[in-house]
Amino acid sequence: MSEMDAKTMVARVRDLPALPQALTDLLVALQREDVAIDQLAIRISRDQALTAKALRLANCSFYGVAGRVNSIHDAINVLGIRSLTTALTAAAVAGSFKRPDCPGFDLDAYWRHSMACALCAQAVAQTVNLDPGLAFTAGLLHDIGRLALAAHFPAVVAPAFAYRAKLDIPMRDAERHVLGFDHTEVGALVAQHWHFAGTVVDAIRCHHEPLDSIKATLTDVVHVADNIVHALDLANVTDELVPPLSLEAWTRLALTESQCMRIFERTEVELDELCDALAL
Amino acid sequence: MIPDHQALRGKDPRSASLVEVPATPAPSKDSSERLEWLFRESVRRQVIHPLLGRVRAYRAGDAT
Numbered sequence: 001m002s003e004m005d006a007k008t009m010v011a012r013v014r015d016l017p018a019l020p021q022a023l024t025d026l027l028v029a030l031q032r033e034d035v036a037i038d039q040l041a042i043r044i045s046r047d048q049a050l051t052a053k054a055l056r057l058a059n060c061s062f063y064g065v066a067g068r069v070n071s072i073h074d075a076i077n078v079l080g081i082r083s084l085t086t087a088l089t090a091a092a093v094a095g096s097f098k099r100p101d102c103p104g105f106d107l108d109a110y111w112r113h114s115m116a117c118a119l120c121a122q123a124v125a126q127t128v129n130l131d132p133g134l135a136f137t138a139g140l141l142h143d144i145g146r147l148a149l150a151a152h153f154p155a156v157v158a159p160a161f162a163y164r165a166k167l168d169i170p171m172r173d174a175e176r177h178v179l180g181f182d183h184t185e186v187g188a189l190v191a192q193h194w195h196f197a198g199t200v201v202d203a204i205r206c207h208h209e210p211l212d213s214i215k216a217t218l219t220d221v222v223h224v225a226d227n228i229v230h231a232l233d234l235a236n237v238t239d240e241l242v243p244p245l246s247l248e249a250w251t252r253l254a255l256t257e258s259q260c261m262r263i264f265e266r267t268e269v270e271l272d273e274l275c276d277a278l279a280l
Numbered sequence: 281m282i283p284d285h286q287a288l289r290g291k292d293p294r295s296a297s298l299v300e301v302p303a304t305p306a307p308s309k310d311s312s313e314r315l316e317w318l319f320r321e322s323v324r325r326q327v328i329h330p331l332l333g334r335v336r337a338y339r340a341g342d343a344t
Contacts, residue, residue, distance in 0.1 A: 170321060231335045233318060238306045242318050242329065250330055260334045 009153065009186060019092050019194050020047050026085055027195050037081055044088065045072045053091035057277045058084065060270070082133040089137050090118070094278045097147055102154035104161025106237065110147060113235040114140050115274050120267040121225035127259050128216050137196065138203040138222045145187025145204070146171070170243050172208055184208060210249040220249035232264060234271060315339060 018024075022043040029040060045051055051072055058069040058079055069075045075084040099107050121139030125132040149157040156179065164174035175182040188205035203219040207226055210219045223246055229235070230242045255263070307313040315336060322329040 168320075227331055228335075231315075231318060231331045233309060233314065240306075240318055241321055242331070244321060244325065244327075245329055245331065247330070257334060257337070261338055264335070264338045 009149075009181075009189075019089075019096065020050050022047055023050070023085075023088050023092050024195050026081075026088065027197070030082070030085060031197055037076060041072045041076055049095075050088065050091055053095070053278065054084070054087045057087040057091055057274070060273050060277050082131075086118075086122075086133050086136040086140075090115075090140055090274075090278060093140060093144070097151045100147070100150035100154055102150040102161070103158045104165065105146075105150040105154070105157075107147075107150075109235045109237045110143065110150075111278075112271070112275060113229060113237075114143055115278070116229040116232070116234045116267055116271050117142055117222070117225050119270050119274060120228050120263060121221050123263045123266045124221045124225050124228075124253065124255070125218075127255065127263065128221070128253055130216065130218060130221055134197065134200060134218055135221050135225075138200045138207075138218055139225050141187065141191055141196070141200065142204050142207045142222050142226060143183060143187065144190050145183030145185065148186055148190050149183060165239070168239065168241070170241060172243075182208075208243065210246050212248065213252065216249075216252040216254075220246075220252050223249045224253055224255075228260075228263065229267065232268060234268065 019027075022040065025043065026040050029036070044054075055069055055071070055075065058075050069078055072084070075087070079087070094111065118136045118139035121135040122132045125135030157175070160171070160174045160178040163169075163178050164171050167174070172182045172184070184205050184207060188201050191201045191204050199218045203217075203222045206219045207222045210217065210223045213220070227242060227245050230240060233240050307317050316323075316332070319329050319332050322332070
């Protein structure tokens with residue numbers, strides 16, 4: 001199994017959870033100009049479980065419209081199609097994996113960290129004038145490779161958790177040592193499989209090592225947001241560890257101290273409500 | 281003791297030898313030592329992490 005590479009891994013995951021077709025259609029449509037919103041809304045509404053969860057989420061205060069969203073059409077009118085898409089994506093992804101039986105993997109901590117990163121990335125993106133909806137999605141999915149590995153290959157990845165605990169090193173280093181690849185590669189392939197935008201796939205693949213760029217990128221946003229939520233110690237993990245920070249990415253975002261304070265506070269305040277809404 | 285896992289970087293990750301590190305107990309979440317401890321990876325790398333000062337100021341509530 002140690003010779004397995006990331007592509008082989010994903011090729012073997014034939015039962016990789018599919019996102020609801022209506023959401024997949026929506027994600028694809030949002031990458032085009034000619035979006036037939038009404039038809040998409042009807043299709044989404046037919047998936048009652050997804051709609052119920054998305055509406056519960058849409059009524060969270062962090063969307064700023066608490067209690068006013070009662071239907072998918074309301075959500076489109078009040079939130080806009082892009083914010084609705086973030087709510088649907090969170091609802092769909094949260095329900096797509098069974099609880100992994102993998103020693104060392106803590107699903108509750110995983111979701112708290114992912115949700116915190118989504119909220120923080122959204123706040124950072126708004127601060128630096130990048131797309132907050134894409135940032136939320138990329139933050140939510142940045143570690144999806146870890147969940148996919150734990151859910152589908154617990155016996156393969158469990159030694160990496162043990163190695164990480166033994167040496168007290170970042171999980172990515174442990175994965176690379178034990179598996180020969182890491183969760184960023186698997187996560188990017190999962191996101192491609194789910195038809196997420198290329199910038200989201202890139203952010204997942206490079207969130208530990210943002211590429212050189214002249215201006216700030218979505219990957220920079222997710223990288224810094226990931227660092228922030230580790231530093232805020234939000235996942236309820238005993239051996240939490242803040243990973244290395246790319247000074248280039250940090251410099252490109254150029255967050256001031258007061259902007260950081262607002263981002264920290266907003267992330268902490270919104271996290272519990274978001275987790276409650278998704279029943280995580 | 282500082283673990284020598286930096287030796288892993290830049291090599292075939294599976295070629296590096298496993299380095300035993302004595303377990304250091306994690307400070308509890310409400311401990312005053314907890315925040316600095318979270319940044320132990322940067323301490324080991326001997327680099328300053330820009331977020332440490334910002335989060336310390338945020339926790340102290342004394343940001344300007």
